[in-house]
Amino acid sequence: MPPEAFRTAGRSNAACRVETFYLAHRKGRSVFSAAVQRTSSPLFIAKIASGLVIDHLTPGTGVELLRVLHRQPELSDIPMTLGVGYPSTRMGRKDLLKIQCDALPPRLMPLLSLLSPGATVKRIRDYVTQDRVVVTAPDLLEHVARCPNPVCITNAEPGLETRFRRLPGDGPARYRCHYCERIALLSELTPAAGA
Numbered sequence: 001m002p003p004e005a006f007r008t009a010g011r012s013n014a015a016c017r018v019e020t021f022y023l024a025h026r027k028g029r030s031v032f033s034a035a036v037q038r039t040s041s042p043l044f045i046a047k048i049a050s051g052l053v054i055d056h057l058t059p060g061t062g063v064e065l066l067r068v069l070h071r072q073p074e075l076s077d078i079p080m081t082l083g084v085g086y087p088s089t090r091m092g093r094k095d096l097l098k099i100q101c102d103a104l105p106p107r108l109m110p111l112l113s114l115l116s117p118g119a120t121v122k123r124i125r126d127y128v129t130q131d132r133v134v135v136t137a138p139d140l141l142e143h144v145a146r147c148p149n150p151v152c153i154t155n156a157e158p159g160l161e162t163r164f165r166r167l168p169g170d171g172p173a174r175y176r177c178h179y180c181e182r183i184a185l186l187s188e189l190t191p192a193a194g195a
């Protein structure tokens, strides 16, 4: 069925040029839109007046973090904006997530450590950064990571909550499973099913 309306809107500045096409099908009540970037200049996510900016996420972890946040009842009505594969001078590429709430539930911070140690969390109020923290590897991971040992009892009994304690020492963070004593790098641990 041919579209009933077709409209083209353009916007350009020195940094980038983006044209957005809207193709609306009124009878089908569906709207298709696509943004086409005409140069290699980066696009930027709009600033938020107040909320949290989780920046320098390891590429690929933004989607997973968004999926986890959406499952949290207290965040179900909170607007969020995800950026994937943005250029980063420090990381090459990065993901970032903007969340229009004052704070994350404390239980999610270890999960953020698991997904992307080294990420930064900025708290914004009235467009001004109030504080900034760097996510570090915690001493204890409870209920958030899955044991990589396939015969660990925590994998046989899904209701059993996992627990990993960080081993002392420099270098990449290593953790020992409380149940089977398997030692794994933080980068080898994955979120538990219920995290």
Ligand SMILES: [Zn+2]
Pocket (backbone or CB within 6 Å): 147, 148, 149, 152, 153, 154, 177, 178, 179, 180, 181, 182
């Ligand atoms: Zn284990």
